[in-house]
C-alpha cells in the first residue's frame with residue numbers, strides 16, 4: 632500500500648515517501664491520465680519561463696525531471712531539485728547524459744543554494760505538495776537574482792461551475808480508480824493528490840501569496856478552463872538592503888546598526904551565479920535538506936524587498952484569466968500530480 636499523506640499536515644516525510652513509492656510509474660501514469668494535456672501545460676509553462684542558453688534555472692520539486700528536460704531543451708542549465716530520493720533516482724536514470732540537468736536533493740522550504748544564484752525559478756505541480764508553500768515562495772525569492780522571474784504551474788479552481796462540478800466528481804471518483812488500475816497500489820496516493828487539489832487556494836489567493844512574499848508584477852493565466860493556472864512574478868530589482876544603503880544617513884549613530892550589510896545580498900560581492908555550481912563551495916552540505924542549512928538561518932524576508940512589494944497594489948499587472956490558447960478545451964482532471 633502506498634503512503635497517503637494527511638492533507639491537513641502534508642508531513643514532509645509522508646509526502647517524500649509517497650513520491651518515492653510512485654516514482655517508477657509516475658510519468659507513465661501521468662501520460663495515461665492526462666491524455667496529452669500535461670504536455671501542453673508544460674509547453675505553456677516553459678514559454679512563461681523563457682529559458683535561454685546560458686541561463687541557470689531552478690526547477691523546484693522537479694521529480695523525475697520531465698519539467699526540467701523541457702527547460703533544458705532551450706539550452707538553459709537546470710538544477711532539478713526535489714526531496715524524494717526515489718523521484719531523483721528515476722530522473723537521473725531517465726536523463727543520464729543530459730549535461731544541462733543537474734539533480735540535487737533539496738527541500739523547497741530550506742534551499743541549499745546561495746542568494747541570487749539563479750536567473751529564474753519554477754515549480755510545476757509541486758508547490759501544492761509542499762508542507763509550507765509560503766516558505767518555498769520566500770526561498771525562491773531569495774535564490775533568484777533581482778529582475779529574475781518565478782513561474783508556478785499548479786492545479787487550480789476552474790472559475791466556471793460547468794467545469795468545476797464535473798471536474799470535482801472526476802477527481803474524487805474516477806481519478807483514484809484509473810490510477811489504481813494502472814498501478815494497483817497507487818489509488819491511495821491519488822486520493823491524497825485529489826484532496827490536495829481541492830484544498831489548494833484559488834488563483835487569486837496564490838497571486839496574493841506571491842505578492843506578500845515580495846514578488847512584483849504578479850499575474851496568472853488559466854490553462855484548460857482553470858484546471859491548471861500559471862502564475863508568475865518577478866524578483867524586485869531593488870532590494871530592501873540596497874535601498875537602505877542608498878538612503879541618506881541623517882543621524883550618524885545608527886550607522887552602527889547597518890544590518891543591511893549582509894554580504895550575500897550585494898550583487899557586487901557575489902560572483903556571477905551562472906558560474907556557480909548548484910552546490911556552492913560555501914555551502915558544502917548542498918545535498919542535504921533543511922536540517923543542514925535551515926532556511927530560518929537566512930530568511931528571505933530579510934534580503935529582498937518583501938514589504939515594499941507587498942505594499943504594491945495587486946493591480947500592478949492585473950491577473951489575466953484568459954485560457955491558454957495552446958491547451959484543448961478539456962475539462963478532465965486527469966493529472967495525477
Ligand SMILES: C[S@@+](CC[C@H](N)C(=O)[O-])C[C@H]1O[C@@H](n2cnc3c(N)ncnc32)[C@H](O)[C@@H]1O
Pocket residue numbers: 643646647650691692693694695696697698712713714715718737738739740754755756757760761762967968
Ligand atoms: C507531482 S510531482 C511534480 C514533478 C515535476 N515537477 C513534474 O512536473 O512532473 C511533485 C514533486 O514535488 C516534490 N516535493 C513535494 N514537497 C517538496 C519539498 N518540500 N521539497 C522538495 N520537493 C518536494 C515531490 O517529491 C514530487 O517529486
